[in-house]
Each structure stands twice: as structure tokens, then as C-alpha cells.
Amino acid sequence: MERERAEIIHINVTDFAAAVAVCTEPMLARKAFIIAKEGSSRPVVISVSPNARDEGIHVGMPVATAIRMLPSVTIIHPDSSACAKADAALHEIASHYCPTIQSDSGGHLFLDMQGTSRLFGPPVDCAVRIRNRIHERLGMDIAVAVASNKLVAKVGTRAIRPSGIAQVNGGEEAAFLARQEVGLLPGVGPAIGRLLSVAGFSEIGQVANLDDQQALALLGKRAIALRNAARGIDASIVDPRRMDCRRIVKRVDFAEPAHDRDAIRAAVISVAEDAGLAMRQELMACMVIHIVLFWADGATSEGLYRARTPMVLDEEVMRGAWSAMERAMSRRVRIRAFTISLQELSPARREPDLFTPEGPTREERLQQAVDATRRRFGSVALTHAAAVFHA
């Protein structure tokens, strides 16, 4: 349900792992350092200190590049135990002011302040206090925003990060978002970002101004969700359950019990897209997809797919969902309904695209690049490794 008052607080610790490292070792505050896993073949930067960020180093950059840019940069191994403790401390401080807290780990918390104002005053007053208490206790200077929903509060902290406090008054959501850079909108990942950039869109307000037809033409069938987000519309709730207990569940009821494999596959793909969209709106990834089948004779069966790496994109979720469905389809009986459940959620490592824009597939793009290279440098310039071996 949409609210009118600014009662949702988002707490955002920018470069959380680096901030935790400074809490553990305050001398690091003056140093340029990065958090990265040493020992892997091509390590990338997981988190950066403010001084390293000032030198142009960013998350996702290969460590080798970071060292080339700043040879004196210190590399620190990620400390998951210290990060978990810091997450718990943030939750504990927030819990003094609010009973309903969604902890997304990695220094992200949402607080639903509805009904607390008699006790603690307006939500923004609590936000100010929580920010100061976190600084006093953990030494972290963080970004906090207050808004009428999670999405706008999240854009609020992104607009002011690494630190500060902002309140977007109820009714001003779309106006606040309008002039923010489009990349701040949850759901604008690399692919959608490129698409919007090519179309000349730089501000969230430009996406918000699209009507249904324009949005569909530009971004495809899932565009309305992104357009509505750009208008500051978000009905998601603050979910206080632990991350490992949270699930995204969708159900399909067939009008007539189905047994045609193609029809079932079409239903799985459609509902997997819906579930994936809901997951990415929360900026989450999942490790497990669970399918429960309800057969026409009243029996049930289950299928499970566990991925090796977190699933974020439609393609990954659809593949996992169909794999789980195949495991569940063990009988020659018609199917009445099924549920799909995305489980073992965790924050997406990088901003996921809300949906995969329609256009050339990865393979098609690769083929186009190969063809362009051959056209420019000749057919022998680029060939399959197998062909080289044969030669």
C-alpha cells in the first residue's frame, strides 16, 4: 500500500567493507587502500577507501589496474567476520528506535518508522539520532535518507553518499527523483544504463515522463516497472525477516490442468521473469530455485535447483527454474498449478538490470564483434582455438 508520509529510513554505508576495516584499524582512515581477495587469478576490487576513491579507483576494477594507478595502494583481505559484526551493531543501534528493520547486510538497513512518532518524534529526528549514534559507536560517517517508500529512500542515500542525511517529503517523490542521475535508479544496471545513454536519457525524470507506449517501445515489455520506479512508485514492504528466511514466491494456476510440455515451459518462463523482476527490485540475487507442483489428482512433488554462483538475470533464473521444474515433473499426470520460490537471497554484488533489455543476445553481440574484427583485419586475425590446434 502506498503511503503519503515519509516514514521509511534507509541507512547506507558506502564501501562497507572499507568502512569496517577503518573501524577495526583507525590508522587506515588516512591511507589509500582497497579490499580485494588475494590469491585468485584475476582479483578485482571489492571495496575502496575514500583516499583510494579520490585517485579514481573503483569497485569492480581489476586489482592490477588499481596498483598501476596508485602503486602505493594497500591491499587488505576481506574480513567477513568483522563485516557481520558491524552489520549486527548497525541493527542493534537502529533497534532502539524501530521494531521493524530489514537488514540487507553490507551496511544496508531499511526501517519502517510507522507508529513510532509518539515515542521518538518525527522519523527524520530518529534518522538524525541514529546517524549520530552510529558515528559515536562505530566511527562510521554514513548516508541516511527518509522517504515514503524504500525506493525513494534508497535513491536519497545514493544522491548524498558517502555521508549526510536527507528527507524527501511525502508527495515530493517524483520531483526529487526527476533531477537525479538516471544511474541512481535501482534497476538501472549496465545494460539498461547503456540503452538509456544511447537514447540520450541522463536524468530519472526523463524515464518518468515516458508514457506506456513510449516506455514499451524503448525498453521492451518490462519497461513499465522501471518507468513506475522512476516516478517514485514502490509498494514493497520493509521485511524484518532474516535474509536467509526471505523468499520470493510466485504461483501459477492453469485454467485447465496442463500436460503439454511447451505450455508448461512457457508458464515457467513467464513466472520466472516475474519472480526475477521482484528480486531485482529488491537488488537481490538468489542461490536456490524451488518448484512445487500440484498435480490434478491432488498429489504434490518438488524440484530444486542450486546454482554455483548467485543468480541475478532473467536468463539465469529461467534456466534454473526450468531445471527445477524438470526434476519435479516425475509423473504422467496433468498439472493443476505450481509455485516457484527464489531462496537463499543475498544482495546483488553490483547493480542488476531490472530486466534484460530486448536486443541482441550475448552470443549475437560476440558474433558481431568477431565479424567486425575479421572484416577489419582479415579472416585469419581471429579464429577458434580448435582451428588453431588443427592447423
Next chain:
Amino acid sequence: MARILIGTSGYSYTEWVGPVYPEGTKPEMFLGTYATLFPTVELNFSYYRMPGVQQMHAMLCQAPAVNFSMKAHESLTHTVDPSSWRSHAQEFLAAASVLQKAGSLGAVLLQFPYSFHYDPDRRRYLDSLIGSLAELPLAVEFRNGQWYNNRTIEALRERKIPLVSLDLPEIPGSPPMMDVSTSPLAYVRLHGRNKETWWGSDAASRYDYLYSDRELETLAERIRGLAVAAQLVLVYFNNHRRGQAARNAKALQRLLGVGEHCHGT
């Protein structure tokens, strides 16, 4: 921890004789008397009348220990004439430099009205104005919410210019409450929370507001938050009607434990 200086927007109010200044205080004694109460003042006459060099010297003589902030002249923020604003900027710069050379200038406030929209022409103008006054410590206040976006914040960070933190009534169209650190200087303006009289009334009614103790406690927390990343925090109460600004400023000083002992000339 940053140094926190608290004062009021303006000091020359005849209605303050009695509630703030002792009975019988003459206008020419206002600044000297003010200096015994607060360590900083935001000069707002400089918005209505272009300040002169001699005038600033005289003020400095009356209150040498006071830290002055100056509101930029309206010809630079509200009634900008493309053909003449540069000469006005030079005139203003000359006057402000008197305070700066004496080490008494806190900041020059560039306060832009609601009609100053976030569009390319105005962004270019703001950049030019900041360039013209680059020798001075500047602070920027926007009344139009369009400016409260990540690109403005990043641009101010690059230039080390504070985005003024505001306390205003929560009414449609007012800018969002935003405290961000963009410079070693933080600048706070507290305008009161008169929802009913904010639009369509005279300035006296708009700023006729007394902050409650509870509201002041929250404002104190906001200022503590700004003090984390800043070296100097300047705080001005603009709810000047009937001396309420001075009363609130004193109460906030006590809450924050700052500026209790001020001495005039």
C-alpha cells in the same frame, strides 16, 4: 570536532530593544551590543544595499571579534542582469575582502530564489558567479528543490563549497531537508516552521516562529552530525521577529555547549 559558531540573520532590529538589547539601546550601538551576545552574525543588509568598503571597515571597528557572514547582493542572485552582474560582483568582492583580510569573514551566502531553476543557463551562470567570487569563502542556498541532486552535490564537493543546510516548514514545493558535507565549512540557516504564513505573507509573519526545546534538541543533533566532517559550522537563526532568533540561538548554544562567553569591543 569542528568549531561551531551560532548567531542570527541580521542584528539591526528595533523590535529587539527590550527582548534582546537593553532598553534605550540606540541603533548605532546594536552591533557592539550584539557582539557581547554572539560570536557570529549573518549580515543581510548586504542583500538589499550593495555594501561599501568604508562601511565594512566601520563594522569591523565596532565588532572586531565577530565572525561575519554576508548575504550576497540581490543583483547577483535574484535580479541578475547579464550585462552588469560582473561589475556588481567586483563591487561586492571589494567590500567582503575588507572582512576577509581581517580574518573576520565566515562566508558569503549566495541565496537563490525559487525561480532560480536547475537549467543549463542558470548552471552556467552559477559557475561563472562562483568563479568571479572564488577568492571568498562561499556557501550556496537553493530554494528550488531541483538543485538537490547528486550532480549539484558532486559539483559543490569539487569546488569545496557548502550546500546550505536548511530548516523550513514541510510544505509542497519546499526543498528537501538535506545535510551533506561538501566542504570543510558547514553553513546552517534556520528559518522557522511557519507553514501557514510561509507563502503569501510578509517576511515578518513568515519568520515569526519560536523553536520549541524539542525541536532545538533535534537541530543540535543535526549540527553535531555536520560537525563530524566539517572544521567550522556556522549556524544562523532567521526567525528574527520579536527577538525569537536570539532566544533560540542562546538556547542552542547551551545545548551544544558552545559560545557562552562572547565579548564585544
